[in-house]
Amino acid sequence: MGAAVKSATRYVYSQCREGVEVDLWKLTGAGHVWPGGKQKFMERILGPSTEIIDANQEMWNFFKRFALLA
Numbered sequence: 001m002g003a004a005v006k007s008a009t010r011y012v013y014s015q016c017r018e019g020v021e022v023d024l025w026k027l028t029g030a031g032h033v034w035p036g037g038k039q040k041f042m043e044r045i046l047g048p049s050t051e052i053i054d055a056n057q058e059m060w061n062f063f064k065r066f067a068l069l070a
Contacts, residue, residue, distance in 0.1 A: 004029040004048065005028070005029055006027070006028065006029035006030060006048075006050050006052050007027070007028045007029065007052065008025055008026070008027050008028075008035075008052045008053045009025070009026045010023060010024070010025055010026075011023070011024040011025075011026065012024075023058075023062055025053060025055075025058065027050060027052065027053070029048065029050065030047065030048055030049070030050035030052070031043065031046045031047015031048050031049070032046050032047055033046050033047065033048070033049050033050065034055055035050050035051070035052065035053045035054065035055040036050075036051055036053060036054030036055050036056060036057065037049070037055070037056075039051065
């Protein structure tokens, strides 16, 4: 039996009201883990880890584009 195929698909919804944007990542082949985080951590319970994306970096890439209005 081969290794499970891992993939990441990004969905961007940018035509929302008041300039709101929604980014959604759909991961396949990964367990209930933090993508790009500690690898091989409690795999028996959480499922397979993944480095296909780095969730911390993707969050920063999203949030740094926006300013918090006072």
